Amino acid sequence: MRQGKFVAKDLVVDAVERCLSRISEAAKKLGVAAEGLAPGQPWAKIRGLGNLLRHEYDTIRRSVLWEIVTDDLP
Template sequence: MPSERPWLRLMDILDNARSVLAYTEGMTYAQYLTNPLVRDGSERCLARISEAAVKLGSFAPDLLPNHDWTGIRGIGNLLRHDYDKLNIDKIWQIIEFKLQPLIIDIEVAMRANGIPEE
């Protein structure tokens, strides 16, 4: 069942995506690989993003169709249940190339709908 508070779930995604980028700011892939604290924190935030996406149901893809919501939802299952099969390269690619565009699109959608970020 979709969330009754979809904008709050989008804010959860926004907050966690920003946290991941803050944790990894200025890091190279090699530094990320050798920092288990940052990796664990980033993965936990990605799991929260995934769970919020699940709770959004069709609201997210309807509002922001340019993002892979199936993949966003699916990464949570991988992090929770198949962590031993986790591809760290894929996580890094998400951090490097997927989060910032998602942040921007959520911010634009929130402004367009008069939703404050706090």
């Protein structure tokens, strides 16, 4: 899927937001163990993304979600 189609599809964007929220919550539950399991990951940003998705959802640009999925996920 290309970025243009991604940002235009509400269902896909909603699913991606939900998955990223779950990743964020899992990172919170892992706590300090996360760094040992996957060193070098931006754990604070991963945890913070969940807060943005839950509380600042109206300010998140779809293009940023696209970048996270295509560039940042290992």
